[in-house]
Amino acid sequence: MANTTAKLHVVYGDGTLGLHGEGFQYIFSYERGGLESLKRNGKEWLYRVPKPTFWRATTDNDRGNHFSEKSAMWLGADLFSPCTHIEVAVNGQDITLPIAPENNRYSDHETAETVTLRFTYTTTTVPATTVVVSYTVDATGAIRVHTHFTGQAGLPELPALGLRFVMPTAAQQFSYRGLSGETYPDRMAGGQLGDYQVTGLPVTPYMVPQECGMHMATEHATVTRAITLNNADPDTEPFSLTFTQADQPFNFSCLPYTAEELENATHIEELPPLRRTVFTVFGAVRGVGGIDSWGADVEAKYHLPADRDYDFEFVIAGTQE
Amino acid sequence: MQADLKWLDDPQTFRVNQLPAHSDHHYYRTVAEMQAHQSSFVQSLDGTWQFAFAQTPQERPVGFEQPDADHQNFGEIQVPGHIELAGYGQLHYTNTLYPWEGKLYRRPAYALGDTTGMPGMFSEGPDNTVGAYLKTFTLNPELRDHRVVIQFDGVEEAMYLWLNGHFVGYAEDSFSQSEFDLTPYLQAGENLLAVEVFKRSTAAFLEDQDFFRFSGIFRSVRLVAQPTVHVNDLTIRANVLDDLTTGDFNVTLNLNADAAQSGAQVKTILHAGQQVLLNQTVPAQAELTIRHVPVPNVHLWDHHDPYLYQLQVEVLDASGQLLEVVPYDVGFRRVELKDKVMLLNGHRLILNGVNRHEWDAKRGRSVTLADMQYDLQVFKQHHINAVRTCHYPDQIAWYALCDRNGIYMMAENNLETHGTWQKMGAVEPSYNVPGSLPQWQGAVVDRARSNYQTFKNHPAILFWSLGNESYAGDDIAAMDQYYHDHDEGRLTHYEGVCRNRVYADRISDMESMMYDPPKAIRDYLDNDPQKPFVNCEYMHDMGNSLGGMNSYTDLIDQYPMYQGGFIWDYIDQALLVNDEVTGQLVLRYGGDFDDRHSDYEFSGDGLLFADRTPKPALQEVSYYYGKYDR
Numbered sequence: 001m002a003n004t005t006a007k008l009h010v011v012y013g014d015g016t017l018g019l020h021g022e023g024f025q026y027i028f029s030y031e032r033g034g035l036e037s038l039k040r041n042g043k044e045w046l047y048r049v050p051k052p053t054f055w056r057a058t059t060d061n062d063r064g065n066h067f068s069e070k071s072a073m074w075l076g077a078d079l080f081s082p083c084t085h086i087e088v089a090v091n092g093q094d095i096t097l098p099i100a101p102e103n104n105r106y107s108d109h110e111t112a113e114t115v116t117l118r119f120t121y122t123t124t125t126v127p128a129t130t131v132v133v134s135y136t137v138d139a140t141g142a143i144r145v146h147t148h149f150t151g152q153a154g155l156p157e158l159p160a161l162g163l164r165f166v167m168p169t170a171a172q173q174f175s176y177r178g179l180s181g182e183t184y185p186d187r188m189a190g191g192q193l194g195d196y197q198v199t200g201l202p203v204t205p206y207m208v209p210q211e212c213g214m215h216m217a218t219e220h221a222t223v224t225r226a227i228t229l230n231n232a233d234p235d236t237e238p239f240s241l242t243f244t245q246a247d248q249p250f251n252f253s254c255l256p257y258t259a260e261e262l263e264n265a266t267h268i269e270e271l272p273p274l275r276r277t278v279f280t281v282f283g284a285v286r287g288v289g290g291i292d293s294w295g296a297d298v299e300a301k302y303h304l305p306a307d308r309d310y311d312f313e314f315v316i317a318g319t320q321e
Numbered sequence: 322m323q324a325d326l327k328w329l330d331d332p333q334t335f336r337v338n339q340l341p342a343h344s345d346h347h348y349y350r351t352v353a354e355m356q357a358h359q360s361s362f363v364q365s366l367d368g369t370w371q372f373a374f375a376q377t378p379q380e381r382p383v384g385f386e387q388p389d390a391d392h393q394n395f396g397e398i399q400v401p402g403h404i405e406l407a408g409y410g411q412l413h414y415t416n417t418l419y420p421w422e423g424k425l426y427r428r429p430a431y432a433l434g435d436t437t438g439m440p441g442m443f444s445e446g447p448d449n450t451v452g453a454y455l456k457t458f459t460l461n462p463e464l465r466d467h468r469v470v471i472q473f474d475g476v477e478e479a480m481y482l483w484l485n486g487h488f489v490g491y492a493e494d495s496f497s498q499s500e501f502d503l504t505p506y507l508q509a510g511e512n513l514l515a516v517e518v519f520k521r522s523t524a525a526f527l528e529d530q531d532f533f534r535f536s537g538i539f540r541s542v543r544l545v546a547q548p549t550v551h552v553n554d555l556t557i558r559a560n561v562l563d564d565l566t567t568g569d570f571n572v573t574l575n576l577n578a579d580a581a582q583s584g585a586q587v588k589t590i591l592h593a594g595q596q597v598l599l600n601q602t603v604p605a606q607a608e609l610t611i612r613h614v615p616v617p618n619v620h621l622w623d624h625h626d627p628y629l630y631q632l633q634v635e636v637l638d639a640s641g642q643l644l645e646v647v648p649y650d651v652g653f654r655r656v657e658l659k660d661k662v663m664l665l666n667g668h669r670l671i672l673n674g675v676n677r678h679e680w681d682a683k684r685g686r687s688v689t690l691a692d693m694q695y696d697l698q699v700f701k702q703h704h705i706n707a708v709r710t711c712h713y714p715d716q717i718a719w720y721a722l723c724d725r726n727g728i729y730m731m732a733e734n735n736l737e738t739h740g741t742w743q744k745m746g747a748v749e750p751s752y753n754v755p756g757s758l759p760q761w762q763g764a765v766v767d768r769a770r771s772n773y774q775t776f777k778n779h780p781a782i783l784f785w786s787l788g789n790e791s792y793a794g795d796d797i798a799a800m801d802q803y804y805h806d807h808d809e810g811r812l813t814h815y816e817g818v819c820r821n822r823v824y825a826d827r828i829s830d831m832e833s834m835m836y837d838p839p840k841a842i843r844d845y846l847d848n849d850p851q852k853p854f855v856n857c858e859y860m861h862d863m864g865n866s867l868g869g870m871n872s873y874t875d876l877i878d879q880y881p882m883y884q885g886g887f888i889w890d891y892i893d894q895a896l897l898v899n900d901e902v903t904g905q906l907v908l909r910y911g912g913d914f915d916d917r918h919s920d921y922e923f924s925g926d927g928l929l930f931a932d933r934t935p936k937p938a939l940q941e942v943s944y945y946y947g948k949y950d951r
Contacts, residue, residue: 059864059865059866060863060864060865060866060922060925061861061863061864061865061866064863180940181937181940182865182937182938183937184865184868185868186868186869187867187868187869187870187938187941188941189870189871189941189944189945190940190941190942190943190944190945191940192940204865204936204937205908205930205934206864206865206925206936207864207893207895207908207910207922207925207931208864208922208925210864210865211865212865212937267907267908267909267913268907269900269903269905269907287868287869288865288866288867288868289866289868289869290860290861290862290866290867290868290869290870291836291838291839291859291860291861291869292836292861293861293863293864293866293923293926294746296836296838298868298869299868299869299872302868302869
């Protein structure tokens with residue numbers, strides 16, 4: 001049972017906004033443009049702020065039908081789209097952005113039922129568009145994450161649309177309830193619903209490293225790590241973080257590499273040593289295709305046109321569930 | 322007769338002193354041997370051979386076949402295996418462009434109006450590496466005082482053979498068995514076998530498959546002794562009558578020409594366990610035929626129930642002593658075209674197939690029995706019911722395994738001339754071979770003959786495939802004709818006729834396409850189609866692929882003339898080698914060996930990775946093939 005009397009402690013910092021409760025401490029950075037620290041029971045879960053992701057490492061079919069060439073703009077957007085606007089709401093009410101000196105009006109014992117931070121990212125595409133990532137935190141430490149992509153005519157089709165969490169160390173394993181194996185919108189009929197556990201962070205060993213490891217239609221997923229980068233933390237007991245569906249199942253991959261790292265390798269052995277966990281929740285996934293590998297397009301219903309809006313939502317489970 | 326290097330240049334010389342192809346039956350001295358699958362007539366020559374490598378024909382060790390030649394510079398090589406994987410020649414992967422692309426200018430002999438025959442093109446080819454093989458053997462006692470032949474199951478791409486310094490013969494066609502009579506040159510005690518293997522000959526134009534370009538003795542070699550009266554060939558016709566419940570068994574045995582003079586008897590038995598359907602003993606003759614043995618309530622062969630009857634032929638000498646016993650599995654099934662739909666045993670055939678190259682990440686195309694058995698488990702587990710032997714005959718053992726496991730085979734010839742008619746994607750057949758060139762017809766019809774004669778008795782084979790991506794002309798039409806002249810019980814397949822529709826009536830019983838999008842298939846099937854439709858290659862599983870398979874399988878429910886197809890393909894072709902930086906075993910592909918021109922990762926299209934671990938897409942195949950596993 002959630003402790004309904006608990007309050008969310010709010011620290012109105014000069015460069016960040018801190019949200020604390022039993023077993024959690026979150027820090028949102030105005031300068032970094034996102035959630036800078038997600039600490040649970042003393043363990044840090046973020047290496048850098050989560051960012052919207054638009055790229056997938058070119059598949060053989062993408063290369064063959066020139067999709068990556070046509071959508072190359074999204075590679076730059078994946079790497080470079082800045083945070084251009086931030087909004088904060090407390091208990092559902094927007095407040096003036098509480099940066100200095102506005103934050104002088106607060107005290108050392110501020111609380112709230114919920115706090116929402118909305119980060120707007122402007123894509124480095126031509127034309128540009130925006131992605132708004134909203135984090136709503138409650139007293140249980142649960143974070144409801146909503147992502148809104150604003151469609152914009154004139155943009156090439158999206159290779160992917162997701163929110164990417166880079167974790168400081170490599171996971172020992174992850175488990176999920178969803179479909180077996182690696183699935184895509186046009187290749188998921190063979191996936192069987194069940195509870196699965198994946199040891200390590202396997203990269204599907206396609207001859208040329210490429211987009212891989214997608215899990216469609218997932219109800220929840222839990223990442224388990226054992227070590228941190230904290231020099232004062234010698235503990236090696238495994239610890240976990242769970243992502244759950246909001247209203248709809250979500251899609252995710254859990255890999256040791258970003259799309260750009262995969263993109264650069266011609267063989268799996270060229271990939272860097274396994275160091276981080278790249279957990280990405282995808283709101284929209286492009287099909288992989290299969291008619292041929294030298295020109296045939298993915299079937300139209302599995303494309304991601306960029307001239308329409310996309311919304312997706314999931315929850316980072318709190319500490320008291 | 323002396324060996325002549327000019328044969329390498331002449332498309333009309335493709336076999337010299339080779340024995341005619343015949344059925345692939347085993348034979349044994351005793352019933353006990355038969356039950357143990359161990360024939361004392363056979364002596365394997367697999368293992369370590371002496372070996373010398375030359376970069377060009379001109380640098381080869383001329384005269385090495387002579388017993389008194391100096392062999393001190395010879396190293397060793399394992400047979401079977403590829404020369405390139407033994408460290409002697411450069412590994413090279415290229416798809417359609419010929420391996421000499423950008424290095425040598427070649428046009429096929431007699432193409433483009435040539436009348437010279439292009440002497441020296443291969444016999445003086447600077448890219449024509451040579452492997453000189455030596456093997457010393459002493460006949461096992463069981464083989465002595467018999468006629469002894471030698472069988473090469475696969476040598477790429479042209480070979481000359483000597484025994485004890487005497488020239489024996491010459492063979493091309495890398496993927497068909499080549500057999501020679503050694504008897505005249507055998508001697509007591511040690512014998513010296515010499516094989517000179519050339520990487521290129523005119524056969525190179527016919528073997529432009531999308532694969533690593535290897536050379537060498539890459540399949541097994543053995544000596545086989547023959548008893549004085551011997552079944553050289555058998556042709557089984559296990560038909561099913563119109564009622565689909567009565568079998569009609571026929572068999573023709575070919576024995577040595579002088580069999581009738583031997584006083585020997587031939588006993589022919591067909592049985593299924595305790596049920597004996599035929600037990601007949603007749604005097605031996607050069608040709609013996611048994612016709613129309615009825616098999617009431619015949620137990621039919623198909624994918625789900627690959628039931629096999631047993632044929633047993635015993636040759637007994639004049640005193641009644643067993644000379645040899647020949648077992649053969651017999652499957653009764655009926656393949657037919659009815660109302661433009663292909664039927665098996667009266668039911669519409671649905672092909673849940675794969676194209677399967679022979680591949681082993683460590684051994685290249687020199688696959689092992691364990692590889693084959695593993696592959697059949699994968700087939701079974703994932704509802705794969707059909708295989709196309711792309712694009713050459715496979716190892717002989719694979720066919721009987723498919724009989725026993727109920728795998729429908731599209732048995733393909735060793736033929737692909739892709740680079741002669743398609744350039745940078747465009748159809749440009751200016752120097753296509755075989756085309757309609759008379760000088761090339763003999764070689765390709767011989768490939769059809771070898772494929773038919775060797776494998777004709779396998780119930781698993783439902784279709785003969787003329788080859789892959791070789792355009793169409795009189796020569797391929799002649800191959801089709803060969804199969805129809807010899808085999809009423811199977812259908813022919815060839816996709817390439819779609820590039821030259823003039824031959825549509827003479828080539829292929831089915832409309833075969835590769836990589837047609839589902840809509841194009843619908844268009845064909847909606848517009849008065851004349852032949853049933855098969856995808857000889859579809860769902861190109863390169864890297865992370867195999868999306869949208871339902872758009873094909875939906876057609877099964879919608880069009881009776883849509884009969885499924887063969888996924889491209891079963892296994893990635895990449896080689897497991899040591900990383901030059903870390904020393905770890907890694908999979909490498911085209912271009913990773915400084916090989917140019919290359920098509921790099923294009924050979925990675927399998928449902929399995931090259932090390933035989935499954936790709937994630939396999940579960941999707943399992944789902945859809947399971948849905949139509951009827």
